Amino acid sequence: MNLNKSLTLLGTAIGALALMVLPALAQDAPKIDSGDTAWMLTSTALVLMMTIPGLALFYGGMVRKKNVLATIMQSFAITCLVTIIWFAVGYSLAFTDGGSTNAWLGGFSKAFHNGVGVNTVNSLAGTIPEYVFSMFQMTFAIITPALIAGAFAERMKFSAMLIFMGLWSIIVYSPIAHWVWGGGFLGGLGVLDFAGGTVVHINAGVAGLVCALVLGKRKGFGTTNMAPHNLILSVIGASLLWVGWFGFNAGSAVASNALAGAAMMNTQVATAAAALAWMFAEWMIVKKPSVLGIISGAVAGLVAVTPASGFVNPVGALVIGIVAGVLCYISAAHLKKMFGYDDSLDAFGVHGVGGIIGALLTGVFADPAINALGANHSIITQAEGVIVTVVWTAVASFVILMVVKVLVGLRPSEQDEEEGLDITQHGESVNE
Amino acid sequence: MKLVIAIIKPSRLEEVRQALNSLDVHGMTVTEVKGYGRQKGHSEIYRGTEYAVHFLPKLKIEIAVEDAQSDAIVSAIRESAQTGRIGDGKIFVLDLLAVTRIRTGETGASAL
Numbered sequence: 001m002n003l004n005k006s007l008t009l010l011g012t013a014i015g016a017l018a019l020m021v022l023p024a025l026a027q028d029a030p031k032i033d034s035g036d037t038a039w040m041l042t043s044t045a046l047v048l049m050m051t052i053p054g055l056a057l058f059y060g061g062m063v064r065k066k067n068v069l070a071t072i073m074q075s076f077a078i079t080c081l082v083t084i085i086w087f088a089v090g091y092s093l094a095f096t097d098g099g100s101t102n103a104w105l106g107g108f109s110k111a112f113h114n115g116v117g118v119n120t121v122n123s124l125a126g127t128i129p130e131y132v133f134s135m136f137q138m139t140f141a142i143i144t145p146a147l148i149a150g151a152f153a154e155r156m157k158f159s160a161m162l163i164f165m166g167l168w169s170i171i172v173y174s175p176i177a178h179w180v181w182g183g184g185f186l187g188g189l190g191v192l193d194f195a196g197g198t199v200v201h202i203n204a205g206v207a208g209l210v211c212a213l214v215l216g217k218r219k220g221f222g223t224t225n226m227a228p229h230n231l232i233l234s235v236i237g238a239s240l241l242w243v244g245w246f247g248f249n250a251g252s253a254v255a256s257n258a259l260a261g262a263a264m265m266n267t268q269v270a271t272a273a274a275a276l277a278w279m280f281a282e283w284m285i286v287k288k289p290s291v292l293g294i295i296s297g298a299v300a301g302l303v304a305v306t307p308a309s310g311f312v313n314p315v316g317a318l319v320i321g322i323v324a325g326v327l328c329y330i331s332a333a334h335l336k337k338m339f340g341y342d343d344s345l346d347a348f349g350v351h352g353v354g355g356i357i358g359a360l361l362t363g364v365f366a367d368p369a370i371n372a373l374g375a376n377h378s379i380i381t382q383a384e385g386v387i388v389t390v391v392w393t394a395v396a397s398f399v400i401l402m403v404v405k406v407l408v409g410l411r412p413s414e415q416d417e418e419e420g421l422d423i424t425q426h427g428e429s430v431n432e
Numbered sequence: 433m434k435l436v437i438a439i440i441k442p443s444r445l446e447e448v449r450q451a452l453n454s455l456d457v458h459g460m461t462v463t464e465v466k467g468y469g470r471q472k473g474h475s476e477i478y479r480g481t482e483y484a485v486h487f488l489p490k491l492k493i494e495i496a497v498e499d500a501q502s503d504a505i506v507s508a509i510r511e512s513a514q515t516g517r518i519g520d521g522k523i524f525v526l527d528l529l530a531v532t533r534i535r536t537g538e539t540g541a542s543a544l
Contacts, residue, residue, distance in 0.1 A: 225485075226483075227478050296479065332479050333479045333481075334480055337480060
């Protein structure tokens with residue numbers, strides 16, 4: 001063959017090769033996937049429903065009638081407040097690159113969602129629109145402070161609660177979310193938290209404990225009848241939490257895929273196991289299985305399986321559920337009395353303790369066959385994540401409480417607390 | 433005239449109503465109340481915290497009657513409301529000074 005023909009042949013060969021490779025390169029860049037987006041839109045709605053009205057009713061039914069509206073108001077108002085804060089700065093602080101200090105915090109580059117357009121995508125969730133990703137994360141930022149309210153139910157001033165939650169969302173929630181999910185140091189260490197055992201539950205539970213201790217006990221605690229006024233509301237709330245939690249856990253796959261399916265199965269198995277475990281434990285100890293017990297057990301299971309849902313297999317989920325059911329029952333029904341603190345609705349007993357159990361057991365039961373990212377699971381790494389979170393949230397929550405105390409005071413007057421927060425804080429009542 | 437006030441167990445209301453109907457009693461007022469006498473309450477346990485509930489649900493029936501009827505009515509209530517167990521209740525009879533029918537303005541026995 002002469003040179004011309006050889007070169008032509010070579011050129012054609014290279015051209016053909018290039019044509020074969022280029023489409024593959026184009027496929028590597030993430031594109032918006034309609035299946036993923038549809039699921040994430042749905043998950044976002046499910047998780048929002050967990051707070052309003054799930055948590056609102058769960059807590060509302062457990063307080064005394066004179067405080068039911070005030071308790072529900074807390075969930076609803078926090079939803080509105082955190083929405084705006086997340087839109088303004090929360091999302092940016094949690095999920096952008098903070099430059100040289102990115103290990104600790106994101107930056108303000110996406111404040112007010114500047115730079116986020118209808119078609120943009122966050123590299124952390126490449127197949128869904130960024131608005132959807134931000135919204136999904138927002139619903140987590142909303143429910144976390146709403147959970148804390150269970151610890152100070154029936155005795156916190158509404159104004160104090162608003163200021164506390166506003167500051168807490170920025171100073172405690174966004175940083176921890178960044179550390180675990182947004183590119184920060186805990187994720188870098190290898191801490192596994194699929195859907196928020198640490199970011200949401202340990203965080204809220206410990207902050208709740210701090211609030212309960214700083215605010216002190218409800219007036220008449222120990223001598224007055226403070227029984228739940230309507231457990232029907234609490235059952236409805238707990239059921240909405242359970243169903244919504246599929247958005248919380250399966251949605252944390254951030255994709256409509258097999259892992260989401262595994263997370264869903266794990267969630268269901270752990271929750272049912274924990275509910276039964278609490279119920280049987282209570283049945284043995286006080287001779288009667290209660291409705292409040294079984295729904296509390298279910299929530300404990302939901303909490304504990306949260307960090308594990310996308311890392312363990314269903315047998316691991318079953319064990320996690322049983323352990324959480326028993327230990328959370330002991331912590332809420334017996335440990336609390338032993339230590340004598342007034343965590344009104346067991347924010348620490350269920351979310352704090354359940355979250356810690358789940359975080360640690362994720363390190364034990366993570367199965368690489370379910371999720372390859374769980375291959376280097378270690379209970380030590382998990383414990384590190386727990387400790388860092390506990391320390392930060394405890395210290396920061398305490399400081400914010402002190403600031404709010406100076407600004408507006410934390411508790412209503414004794415008389416107002418006695419009469420009930422519905423009338424005294426909100427001018428409303430459910431009585432005829 | 434007399435005002436008969438009976439505190440009874442809620443489950444006996446229908447029996448009492450029927451017994452009074454057969455005595456030609458023209459009406460009654462029923463209120464849901466709480467109370468206790470010799471019957472003890474019960475305890476409830478919520479997440480490990482126990483509450484003693486002293487008061488039990490009862491019904492209060494009030495009937496305005498003529499003096500001549502009151503003994504028969506007290507007996508009828510007692511027989512129909514009785515279960516034989518502690519907590520059956522009590523019947524009080526008070527002097528009634530005046531009665532007025534709102535619709536017509538009638539007073540006294542014709543207003544009963």
